Amino acid sequence: xxxxxTSGGGGKHKGGVRxxxxxxxxxxxxxxxxxxxxxxxxxxxxxxxKPKAMQLNMPKKVEKEEKxxxxxxxxMNILIDTLDQVWYYEGLQVAxxxxxxxxxxxxxxxxxxxxxxxxxxxxxxxxxxxKRDAIVLIKMMKGARYKNMVDILDEMDITGCKxxxxxxxxxxxxxxxxxxxxxxxxxKDVVKE
Numbered sequence: 001x002x003x004x005x006t007s008g009g010g011g012k013h014k015g016g017v018r019x020x021x022x023x024x025x026x027x028x029x030x031x032x033x034x035x036x037x038x039x040x041x042x043x044x045x046x047x048x049x050k051p052k053a054m055q056l057n058m059p060k061k062v063e064k065e066e067k068x069x070x071x072x073x074x075x076m077n078i079l080i081d082t083l084d085q086v087w088y089y090e091g092l093q094v095a096x097x098x099x100x101x102x103x104x105x106x107x108x109x110x111x112x113x114x115x116x117x118x119x120x121x122x123x124x125x126x127x128x129x130x131k132r133d134a135i136v137l138i139k140m141m142k143g144a145r146y147k148n149m150v151d152i153l154d155e156m157d158i159t160g161c162k163x164x165x166x167x168x169x170x171x172x173x174x175x176x177x178x179x180x181x182x183x184x185x186x187x188k189d190v191v192k193e
Contacts, residue, residue, distance in 0.1 A: 073123040074132045076115045078108065079169055079177055080152060082143040087177055090115065094172050097181040102151050112136065112159045133162050139169040141177060 072091045079087040086108045089097045101107045112134075119134040126132060138152055149166075156164050169177075176183045
């Protein structure tokens with residue numbers, strides 16, 4: 001424990017008797033031991049914070065697949081092109097292809113939010129009588145960067161889009177993007193139903 005050193009002392013001195021002075025030396029080894037025990041105890045009993053950066057909520061595996069009715073009014077297609085260009089259109093057929101970018105509230109986020117608000121109010125109810133949710137189909141064009149994939153997934157998380165999927169672009173969509181948003185040929189077999 002604490003160690004007190006008493007060597008130093010009095011004795012006779014020319015001017016008289018000097019008072020005996022005690023020099024104290026405290027051994028702090030047990031205090032260091034106690035500090036490390038406390039640090040170890042608190043490190044082992046506390047939970048560490050989990051990182052909160054980019055947590056993707058992967059869908060749970062469903063054993064029984066349910067077929068959903070998909071109306072044309074609830075689908076939005078997003079085509080990611082080179083140089084951060086984003087093309088989008090509503091519905092199942094390539095029509096009205098428009099161009100935007102990832103510029104926060106003015107870009108694709110605005111269009112996704114508009115679609116999410118529009119679908120439950122304007123689309124007819126399902127055969128079960130429930131409201132429909134917006135479905136976003138994300139398609140990466142040849143030459144699109146991985147950064148753009150991360151950006152669009154961030155937009156899905158920010159906007160709270162419940163249903164989205166990543167798909168390969170159809171040839172007619174590729175042609176429309178190459179022609180600046182104009183569909184020159186129309187092949188009914190190419191368009192998904």
